[in-house]
Amino acid sequence: LFWCAYARNKRSLGLDLEDAADRRVLLRLVSGADFLIESECPGRMAELGLGYEHLSQVQPGLVYVSITPFGQQGPKAQWAATDLTLVAAGGFAYLSGDADGPPLRVRVPQAHAQAGADAAVGALIAHAERRRSGRGQHVDVSMQESVTLATMFRILDEPVGMAPAERVAGGLQAGGVLVPLRHRVRDGWVTLGPSILPSTGHFMKRLLEWVAEEGFCDPALAQEDWGSFGLRLGARRLPEDAYEPVARSLDTFFASKSQAELMSAAV
Missing domain, CATH: 3.40.50.10540 (Crotonobetainyl-coa:carnitine coa-transferase; domain 1)
Structure with a gap:
């Protein structure tokens, strides 16, 4: 196969x-x-x-x-x-x-x-x-x-002055912050790769615009500079709880959807 x-x-x-x-x-x-x-x-x-x-x-x-x-x-x-x-x-x-x-x-x-x-x-x-x-x-x-x-150069974090990279389960480490990757939906679980880097920030913006349209987050959240968000987290230029509003909003949003609904929207 x-x-x-x-x-x-x-x-x-x-x-x-x-x-x-x-x-x-x-x-x-x-x-x-x-x-x-x-x-x-x-x-x-x-x-x-x-x-x-x-x-x-x-x-x-x-x-x-x-x-x-x-x-x-x-x-x-x-x-x-x-x-x-x-x-x-x-x-x-x-x-x-x-x-x-x-x-x-x-x-x-x-x-x-x-x-x-x-x-x-x-x-x-x-x-x-x-x-x-x-x-x-x-x-x-x-x-x-x-x-x-x-590895996205994560193994080089410590030599260039960032927080040492560590193994984490179910999430992505950015500085001292654990960014969740898994979210519960109505019929199971989905994995979302958080788009918080320069090449992918526009994906997070579009996702949060959808989340805001359905009333699960403040529309202002979608206007964050998501392209630099991960870099700023990793360099500790943002508070460690900066991603928490996003994680909470995504958790409640995904809990209202089925896997099929999310797949249909994604493609």
Whole structure:
């Protein structure tokens, strides 16, 4: 099921890269390709004559993307890894779990998904440059680095003078404040990722406008600068109870809705 979801609407062709005839088929495909994405152990594709240096001669505009546990170079480049070891090495597990318990791995694999998203962005940036210069590039993606980026740099809070990041359950820590993620609805529970950062503040504004329209909060609450709210909380530039009016309003609002009603509104 996992593979079916990720491979939906994709065409496939099975090739044995150990076989010379199949490698020739791949070379023909590469000659007209925009992108090649591989996840072999660093150096293996070059051994087969399929590394970036070789394929860029076949197709100078090729965007060649390598996704590996620890990148193409460095002391761990040849190390094998699983999702568990990568979320630990990237710091993600440190932030997952209860405050009084050990670090935990998120149930759905994260490292490959995060690296895949970063690889897609890197590939598109390289493609934009190719449109300008006609030249392809080798995009090197380290899953460990992708996992670290996915922590939203929380593991760096303390070194830059913010409150140390801690594991919390059912919420998000911002400074000394626990921002709830779970809310009870009429027929169960829902999870809401609070949109209190620069790229997502407009979502919180729209949500609170809806909450205010239904009489569950003061309309002025929606006019808060939600794009900077999380940063100000984390830097302790807001009182620790600053989010409490929002949490109370959301609790009462969600309690009046069913999961289906909220899903319908969300999509």
